[in-house]
Amino acid sequence: MYPRLVIDLKKLKNNLDKTIELVKGSGCSLMIVTKVYCADMEIYKMLEESEIDYFADSRIQNLKKYEGTKKGRVLLRLPMMSEAEETVRYSDISLNSEIETIKKLNEAASEQNKKHKILLMIDLGDLREGIFYKNEDEIYRAVKEILKLENIELYGVGVNLTCYGAVIPQKENLSILVETAANIEKKFGIKLKMISGGNSSSVYLIGKNELPEGINNLRVGEAFALGDETAYSQMLDGFNDDAFTLEAEIIELKEKQSVPIGEIGVDAFGNKPFYEDLGVIKRAIIAVGRQDIDPDNLHPIDSKISVLGASSDHLLLNVNESDRKYKVGDIIKFKLSYSSLLRAATSSAYVDRVYVR
């Protein structure tokens, strides 16, 4: 059935081995982030047998699927107060920045006779989650409150960068996290076990030998899945960028002009489009759309094909320059960037999955 996501487990295993070599070789523990492919269970089996330390995901529903794993489970998105009970039940560690939520986790952990670990998130300027690093009083107030909670262990601190603010991790900003941890340890006479220095955007620092000493954990999703570090969008040495590919079928193939006819309003998504006049071209419609992919982050493997646009269920391609003589029913293959992989995996009701072993 098409469209389908083709998952090459051998190529992914190569990326896994390289990620382990890189991250664990630097002395960090490794959380593999599984949300971009919605906790696929074939990939889970591979990860379960590997040397990774944790499965990390932003969705409780995904962590729930890993019941019985030998690895640790980590909830990446700050827990909703309303999911405190499930957070404690299905994760060993959660990332937190709000004391009221941490108190709820404490109550849930007490009811479940557990000690739940948390990483206190520090915002180093990306302006997504975390207590802003300059607000030292707020950090210490939170630590003081956390240490009073019997069923919560302050396991460490963490940072997330290059997500909202696109801030690049560097020795300078990550060193602030290490300093913050040291200050907490000194002030409260405690030892923090984990300093989690970010996601795939921190990976490039390992190669440059610039990951500050003290950072002892990384949370890696995209580098493993798609083979690139996300600070400067460079492919990592020896990784594959095509462990995930998408295949979809041509449902119409016609020669038409390239500029629509009539007064131009807005497209199906409310955008005012721009159309380049290429004259009459051979256009293919394939049966996949914005519900399943992001047309701006989808790359035809036939490099002479270009993406013209998409509506919810249709992707329009210019196949005019291709050397292949396509016909209706032919399959077009694509490499995927992050947002397309995320959507294709999420759209599992409509996008089939096959595995190359």
Ligand SMILES: Cc1ncc(COP(=O)(O)O)c(C=O)c1O
């Ligand atoms: C808190 C947190 N850590 C780590 C990651 C993994 O990011 P990446 O896929 O860039 O490695 C994400 C996003 O998925 C995240 O939200």
